Amino acid sequence: xxxxxxxxxxxxxxxxxxxxxxxxxxxxxxxxxxxxxxxxxxxxxxxxxxxxxxxxxxxxxxxxxxxxxxxxxxxxxxxxxxxxxxxxxxxxxxxxxxxxxxxxxxxxxxxxxxxxxxxxxxxxxxxxxxxxxxxxxxxxxxxxxxxxxxxxxxxxxxxxxxxxxxxxxxxxxxxxxxxxxxxxxxxxxxxxxxxxxxxxxxxxxxxxxxxxxxxxxxxxxxxxxxxxxxxxxxxxxxxxxxxxxxxxxxxxxxxxxxxxxxxxxxxxxxxxxxxxxxxxxxxxxxxxxxxxxxxxxxxxxxxxxxxxxxxxxxxxxxxxxxxxxxxxxxxxxxxxxxxxxxxxxxxxxxxxxxxxxxxxxxxxxxxxxxxxxxxxxxxxxxxxxxxxxxxxxxxxxxxxxxxxxxxxxxxxxxxxxxxxxxxxxxxxxxxxxxxxxxxxxxxxxxxxxxxxxxxxxxxxxxxxxxxxxxxxxxxxxxxxxxxxxxxxxxxxxxxxxxxxxxxxxxxxxxxxxxxxxxxxxxxxxxxxxxxxxxxxxxxxxxxx
Ligand code: NOJ
Ligand code: MG
Numbered sequence: 377x378x379x380x381x382x383x384x385x386x387x388x389x390x391x392x393x394x395x396x397x398x399x400x401x402x403x404x405x406x407x408x409x410x411x412x413x414x415x416x417x418x419x420x421x422x423x424x425x426x427x428x429x430x431x432x433x434x435x436x437x438x439x440x441x442x443x444x445x446x447x448x449x450x451x452x453x454x455x456x457x458x459x460x461x462x463x464x465x466x467x468x469x470x471x472x473x474x475x476x477x478x479x480x481x482x483x484x485x486x487x488x489x490x491x492x493x494x495x496x497x498x499x500x501x502x503x504x505x506x507x508x509x510x511x512x513x514x515x516x517x518x519x520x521x522x523x524x525x526x527x528x529x530x531x532x533x534x535x536x537x538x539x540x541x542x543x544x545x546x547x548x549x550x551x552x553x554x555x556x557x558x559x560x561x562x563x564x565x566x567x568x569x570x571x572x573x574x575x576x577x578x579x580x581x582x583x584x585x586x587x588x589x590x591x592x593x594x595x596x597x598x599x600x601x602x603x604x605x606x607x608x609x610x611x612x613x614x615x616x617x618x619x620x621x622x623x624x625x626x627x628x629x630x631x632x633x634x635x636x637x638x639x640x641x642x643x644x645x646x647x648x649x650x651x652x653x654x655x656x657x658x659x660x661x662x663x664x665x666x667x668x669x670x671x672x673x674x675x676x677x678x679x680x681x682x683x684x685x686x687x688x689x690x691x692x693x694x695x696x697x698x699x700x701x702x703x704x705x706x707x708x709x710x711x712x713x714x715x716x717x718x719x720x721x722x723x724x725x726x727x728x729x730x731x732x733x734x735x736x737x738x739x740x741x742x743x744x745x746x747x748x749x750x751x752x753x754x755x756x757x758x759x760x761x762x763x764x765x766x767x768x769x770x771x772x773x774x775x776x777x778x779x780x781x782x783x784x785x786x787x788x789x790x791x792x793x794x795x796x797x798x799x800x801x802x803x804x805x806x807x808x809x810x811x812x813x814x815x816x817x818x819x820x821x822x823x824x825x826x827x828x829x830x831x832x833x834x835x836x837x838x839x840x841x842x843x844x845x846x847x848x849x850x851x852x853x854x855x856x857x858x859x860x861x862x863x864x865x866x867x868x869x870x871x872x873x874x875x876x877x878x879x880x881x882x883x884x885x886x887x888x889x890x891x892x893x894x895x896x897x898x899x900x901x902x903x904x905x906x907x908x909x910x911x912x913x914x915x916x917x918x919x920x
């Protein structure tokens with residue numbers, strides 16, 4: 377048996393240590409005005425649903441003014457709402473209602489790059505090479521006799537070179553789309569601007585920030601080559617993400633930025649926090665982003681990437697717990713988001729995928745720390761794999777053939793026909809079409825139906841909030857001896873014990889001695905004094 381140390385006690389300022397955060401992909405959540413695009417007013421109208429689901433906070437993907445080349449991760453004005461999503465007044469009304477309902481709001485901050493439509497970039501384009509306007513971005517002269525070759529061999533995460541040449545001959549860096557020029561974070565104006573943007577949203581009452589590409593803002597001095605490229609080896613540089621070091625990611629100096637941001641967050645009351653979307657070579661390097669003087673959380677993408685096996689889950693859970701314990705931060709679990717294939721589909725799709733997804737959710741929600749849910753996972757939505765190519769909007773699709781649109785299809789709320797209540801009554805528009813099979817997956821189709829995925833999530837979240845052994849102050853994970861392929865661990869507080877068992881083996885498992893079942897992802901069968909846990913299922917047992 378091994379145990380990790382208990383997570384620290386929760387006070388209100390520490391809400392994020394054990395919170396369940398629901399990620400809203402704004403464009404696809406709820407459309408209040410019938411234009412086929414989700415909006416802030418749509419979120420506002422659905423807040424009671426989220427309250428009833430039992431989450432503590434929402435993370436909203438970017439809703440700022442944007443040409444929407446990369447779904448809003450190309451921001452043209454960091455202090456305003458894009459008209460397609462509403463207005464600042466709508467934002468204020470939405471956050472006001474959320475707070476009244478006890479829901480906190482986390483917004484997305486995109487500091488690595490702006491949109492090419494941002495006034496700073498249009499000014500840089502209008503100005504000459506070497507001008508102060510260009511200093512805020514990463515402009516460089518090319519290689520080759522006429523400067524006709526890019527300044528180095530860096531590749532865009534979305535495919536192709538990370539450099540685009542201007543008519544005047546200079547190149548600019550974009551680690552993502554050419555419409556997302558990278559900022560020069562060694563420039564004091566860039567730093568001052570983002571401190572101010574943080575304050576702008578903190579003043580409006582936001583409870584936290586999700587930091588986009590948190591590992592990317594500082595590039596190695598001298599912009600050195602990676603040394604290989606897709607052209608030379610067939611291996612894409614991005615394949616090193618989370619596995620190796622690249623001169624444009626996870627540079628030590630990036631931590632100075634977070635050490636400057638933390639006092640800003642701490643100067644506001646109520647526990648304002650930040651979560652890093654960071655990719656680092658090792659869990660140790662990832663843990664450097666979190667702690668009392670940097671960010672509060674960093675997603676454990678190793679957990680998301682773990683394959684359906686007891687060893688794989690146990691390994692990533694142990695290493696994430698160990699690292700976060702050292703830095704005194706909570707572990708941050710996530711199974712799906714707007715960039716990754718939905719976990720129902722990752723785990724095998726169809727019935728098997730859904731069973732495993734439901735089981736993995738019970739596993740995640742029993743672990744210490746914070747858990748992030750992605751909209752629609754509470755309905756068991758699969759990835760939509762057969763979207764017509766011409767409807768796909770992910771900028772990566774054209775260059776790599778990979779598209780993230782299949783996890784961004786609008787949420788089915790009710791009714792018989794697509795888009796299933798996504799918009800107001802009678803509206804037939806949705807920016808991506810929902811599959812004809814989603815009628816049975818809608819909120820209305822699942823609400824109140826015993827055994828539905830929605831009711832499973834509601835039950836698990838209810839227990840997570842009420843059970844002493846699942847609170848932030850409860851003990852850490854204690855692994856229990858089991859037969860091969862069965863994962864079991866307990867957490868405890870003051871004699872109350874909750875045991876989570878996941879059957880990853882190929883046969884039903886007899887579970888005995890952990891107390892009464894509290895919730896199960898599939899039906900349990902009584903067997904003697906214990907229960908049979910079916911294949912690809914998980915259950916929580918409690919003893920008080
Ligand atoms: C990560 C975001 O989650 C993703 O959607 C986006 O394309 C990139 N960062 C670039 O901002
Ligand atoms: Mg709308």
